[in-house]
Amino acid sequence: xxxxxxxxxxxxxKAGVLHRTKTVDxxxxxxxxxxSTSWTVLEGGILTFFKDSRASAAGGLRPPPKLSTPEYxxxxxxxxxxxxxxxxxxxxxxxxxxxxxxSEYLIQHDSEAIISNWHKAIGEGIQxxxxx
Ligand code: I3S
Numbered sequence: 001x002x003x004x005x006x007x008x009x010x011x012x013x014k015a016g017v018l019h020r021t022k023t024v025d026x027x028x029x030x031x032x033x034x035x036s037t038s039w040t041v042l043e044g045g046i047l048t049f050f051k052d053s054r055a056s057a058a059g060g061l062r063p064p065p066k067l068s069t070p071e072y073x074x075x076x077x078x079x080x081x082x083x084x085x086x087x088x089x090x091x092x093x094x095x096x097x098x099x100x101x102x103s104e105y106l107i108q109h110d111s112e113a114i115i116s117n118w119h120k121a122i123g124e125g126i127q128x129x130x131x132x
Contacts, residue, residue, distance in 0.1 A: 013042040014121040016114070020049050022072060023088070024104035033089075035108075038071065042121055045129050047074040047097070049105075074099050077129040081122050095119055 018040045021033045036052040051068040078100030088096060088106060093115040095107040109115040 013125060014118065015039070015041045016118075018118065019108040021106050022103065023106055024102065027102040033106075042125060045076045045125055047076060047122060047125070048072070072105070074103070074105065076122065076125045079126050081119065081126060095122075097122065
């Protein structure tokens with residue numbers, strides 16, 4: 001988003017609690033899936049998964065009082081997003097996000113409405129960056 005002066009403004013697009021796991025690290029498939037429940041923020045074309053915290057794992061809709069350090073930050077430029085194939089997880093409502101550096105993440109929420117909103121927001125983020 002550009003201001004009248006043409007200066008980029010960092011906008012908070014979306015934030016909330018999600019279940020996520022990293023499955024591939026820069027092209028290397030990880031041996032084990034570790035699902036975590038974490039506060040997740042989409043801002044300025046970057047998706048940030050914060051470290052598992054008791055506050056976010058409790059499922060609250062509010063951010064934890066003190067945000068812990070980011071665990072993963074995913075640059076959406078050049079990333080792709082799709083519904084995960086069934087063989088990737090037995091869970092329902094699972095999205096698969098692939099970053100340009102060859103890492104992959106699964107993102108999940110039991111609520112179809114919530115995951116659909118994330119699908120839309122992340123998808124739009126990817127789109128916006130591809131038109132630069
Ligand atoms: O792909 P997998 O191995 O079926 O993934 C499951 C494991 O990560 C499992 O951990 P343990 O092997 O420690 O039980 C997780 O608890 C499961 O959630 C993973 O499968 P799902 O289908 O939930 O992604």
